[in-house]
Amino acid sequence: MKFSHDNNSRIYTLEELNTKKAAFASASTTYMSVLMVVGLIGNFLVLYVYGKRFRSSATNSFILALSTFDFINCAIGIPTEIVDDQLPLMFNWEFGCKVLRFTSFFSSGGSCFTLVIIALDRFQRVYLGKAQIETGWAKTVIVLETAVAALAVSPILELAGIDTQSTDVPYINGTDCAIMDEYKKTKWPIIYFTYLSGMIAISLVILVIAYTMIGLTVKDRLGRKLAKGTTVVRTADDLGREQQRRIKTGQTTKTFFMVTCLFIISYIPCTMIQLLRALTGFEPHTARTEMLVNVGLRSYFLANAFNPFIYGYCNSKFREISVKLLVNIQVNLMEDTRTKARVYSLTDAEASRYPNMSVTGSYYQ
Structure with a gap:
C-alpha cells in the first residue's frame, strides 16, 4: 500500500523505507557474513579435531563446550541477525525473533559461565597447586552450567518479539525484532537487563581476580627460581616429566586466558553503545555514525569466530591436523571422478x- 508524504508529492512504500534504512546496515551485514563463514569453518574444525582426534580430558571438554556455543551463534544467531539487519522495518517473524535473541543470549551466557569455570579450575591448578578437575566432573559441570545459562536467559523468550517502529513518513509504521510492544513500556525489560548486567559484572570480577592471582603466582615462581640459582639433583626422567607438565599447564592457562581476553574485548563496543544509549539517549545522526553503531552492536560475534585461531596458535597439533583436513577437503572437492x-x-x-x-x-x- 502506498502513502503520500505530507511535505511533497513523493509516493513512499514501506518497502522503499526499509531498503533505505537497510543500506545503513550494509557494513554490519558484510562484517557478520565474514564472521559467520570464518566461525562455521573454524568451529567445525575445533569440534571435529578435539572431539574425534584428541583424547577426552577436562581441558578438551571445556574447549568443546566453548566451541559448541560459538558454533550455535555462527549457525543460528548471526544469520538471523543478518535478516534483522536487512529487514529493519519489515521483520515480522515473531518466532524467529525469539530464537535470535534467545540463541545470542544463551550462547553468550554459556560461554561466560564456561570461562568462569575454567578460570576457577586454572586458579585451583596454578595458584593452589591442586590437581585439575577430572574429566567426568568437567563434563557434569558443563551440562549443569549449560542448563543454568538456558534458565537464566529464558525470560527473553517472553520479552522478545515484534516492536512497532514509527518512520518519518506519516501513517507508515515498521516492525523490528526487539522488546515486543506490550512489554516495551513496562518495568520488566529494565529488571531483566539489570539482572543480566549484574551476572556479567560478577563473572568479570571473578575472571579478573582469578587470572590476576594466577599471573602473580607464575611471576613469583619465576622470581624464586632465578633467585635461588641452584637446582636439586633429580633423574632425567623426573626433570623431563616435570618440565612437560609445566609446559602443558602453561600452554593451557595461556590458551584460556587469551580466549577470556577476546571474550571481554568483543563485548566492550557493544556494552559501551548500550550504556551510552541508556544514559544519554544517544542516537546516530549521520550515515557513517549509524554504520559504525550497527557494527559496534554486533561486536560480540568476534569471539565466536576467532576463538579457533587462538586454539590453533596455542596448539601446534590442532593446527597441523586442521591444515591437513582442509587440504584433504580441497583435494576431494577438486577431484571430479x-x-x-x-x-x-x-x-x-x-x-x-x-x-x-x-x-x-x-x-x-
Whole structure:
C-alpha cells in the first residue's frame, strides 16, 4: 500500500523505507557474513579435531563446550541477525525473533559461565597447586552450567518479539525484532537487563581476580627460581616429566586466558553503545555514525569466530591436523571422478572386436 508524504508529492512504500534504512546496515551485514563463514569453518574444525582426534580430558571438554556455543551463534544467531539487519522495518517473524535473541543470549551466557569455570579450575591448578578437575566432573559441570545459562536467559523468550517502529513518513509504521510492544513500556525489560548486567559484572570480577592471582603466582615462581640459582639433583626422567607438565599447564592457562581476553574485548563496543544509549539517549545522526553503531552492536560475534585461531596458535597439533583436513577437503572437492579419463591401448585382435572404436579408446568413470 502506498502513502503520500505530507511535505511533497513523493509516493513512499514501506518497502522503499526499509531498503533505505537497510543500506545503513550494509557494513554490519558484510562484517557478520565474514564472521559467520570464518566461525562455521573454524568451529567445525575445533569440534571435529578435539572431539574425534584428541583424547577426552577436562581441558578438551571445556574447549568443546566453548566451541559448541560459538558454533550455535555462527549457525543460528548471526544469520538471523543478518535478516534483522536487512529487514529493519519489515521483520515480522515473531518466532524467529525469539530464537535470535534467545540463541545470542544463551550462547553468550554459556560461554561466560564456561570461562568462569575454567578460570576457577586454572586458579585451583596454578595458584593452589591442586590437581585439575577430572574429566567426568568437567563434563557434569558443563551440562549443569549449560542448563543454568538456558534458565537464566529464558525470560527473553517472553520479552522478545515484534516492536512497532514509527518512520518519518506519516501513517507508515515498521516492525523490528526487539522488546515486543506490550512489554516495551513496562518495568520488566529494565529488571531483566539489570539482572543480566549484574551476572556479567560478577563473572568479570571473578575472571579478573582469578587470572590476576594466577599471573602473580607464575611471576613469583619465576622470581624464586632465578633467585635461588641452584637446582636439586633429580633423574632425567623426573626433570623431563616435570618440565612437560609445566609446559602443558602453561600452554593451557595461556590458551584460556587469551580466549577470556577476546571474550571481554568483543563485548566492550557493544556494552559501551548500550550504556551510552541508556544514559544519554544517544542516537546516530549521520550515515557513517549509524554504520559504525550497527557494527559496534554486533561486536560480540568476534569471539565466536576467532576463538579457533587462538586454539590453533596455542596448539601446534590442532593446527597441523586442521591444515591437513582442509587440504584433504580441497583435494576431494577438486577431484571430479566423472571427468577422470582412463585410457586403454587395445591390441589389433581386441580392436577387431569393436569396429566402431578406435585402436586407442577412452572412457570416463
